[in-house]
Amino acid sequence: MPAKIKICGISTPEALDATIAARADYAGLVFYPASPRAVTSNVAGALTSRAAGQIAMVGLFVDADDAVIADALVAAKLNALQLHGSESPERVAQLRARFGKPVWKALPVASASDVARAAAYAGAADLILFDAKTPKGALPGGMGLAFDWSLLAGYRGALPWGLAGGLNPTNVAEAIARTGAPLVDTSSGVESAPGVKDTDKITNFAFAVRLA
Numbered sequence: 028m029p030a031k032i033k034i035c036g037i038s039t040p041e042a043l044d045a046t047i048a049a050r051a052d053y054a055g056l057v058f059y060p061a062s063p064r065a066v067t068s069n070v071a072g073a074l075t076s077r078a079a080g081q082i083a084m085v086g087l088f089v090d091a092d093d094a095v096i097a098d099a100l101v102a103a104k105l106n107a108l109q110l111h112g113s114e115s116p117e118r119v120a121q122l123r124a125r126f127g128k129p130v131w132k133a134l135p136v137a138s139a140s141d142v143a144r145a146a147a148y149a150g151a152a153d154l155i156l157f158d159a160k161t162p163k164g165a166l167p168g169g170m171g172l173a174f175d176w177s178l179l180a181g182y183r184g185a186l187p188w189g190l191a192g193g194l195n196p197t198n199v200a201e202a203i204a205r206t207g208a209p210l211v212d213t214s215s216g217v218e219s220a221p222g223v224k225d226t227d228k229i230t231n232f233a234f235a236v237r238l239a
């Protein structure tokens with residue numbers, strides 16, 4: 028069974044269409060104003076309408092207030108929420124109960140103890156996404172940074188999980204081989220510049236995952 032694929036940071040119809048054509052499983056929309064991939068409510072609504080019935084849409088939030096998530100859910104048809112900030116297990120459980128959507132919790136990883144933090148989210152999150160820790164003051168994701176994949180070798184957790192951080196068409200097969208990741212997520216690895224998706228790279232990423 029090939030790893031599931033999420034292409035994050037979609038902000039144009041062309042990138043969405045390429046993601047659907049590549050048979051990715053999820054497309055991500057970034058609701059974080061500091062990101063070069065941030066979408067407005069109008070754009071998010073148009074993209075989720077275009078995607079309807081073809082791919083699951085994941086909304087990405089960073090330490091967002093309830094009102095920000097509520098507004099996004101009114102504007103756009105989101106199938107899941109990805110929380111990419113420092114949300115606690117209690118906050119994740121609260122948002123999951125309030126909005127009734129599956130919640131993916133991203134955890135920044137630089138050491139084995141970071142991986143072990145996933146256990147605290149059992150019963151709160153639906154999926155754990157391991158991503159690289161980014162430098163202080165930088166975006167908490169979308170930086171093209173990978174972490175030491177050997178930290179996930181043989182990983183077995185209570186929750187479904189995925190791998191993110193610096194994945195691109197040339198390294199994703201090795202990442203899957205070394206970690207056994209059942210889901211892979213990429214953003215900057217399929218771009219020609221920050222926030223500019225490259226349709227060939229999206230196609231090649233999906234191809235590499237299926238070959239892995």
Ligand SMILES: O=C(O)c1ccccc1N[C@@H]1O[C@H](COP(=O)(O)O)[C@@H](O)[C@H]1O
Pocket residue numbers: 035036055057059062063064087089111156158166167168169170171172191192193194212213214215216
């Ligand atoms: O993509 C962003 O701009 C972003 C902003 C804030 C938090 C997370 C963000 N992206 C997510 O980060 C990981 C890794 O991205 P990359 O492949 O290394 O560029 C991925 O889950 C993105 O969805």
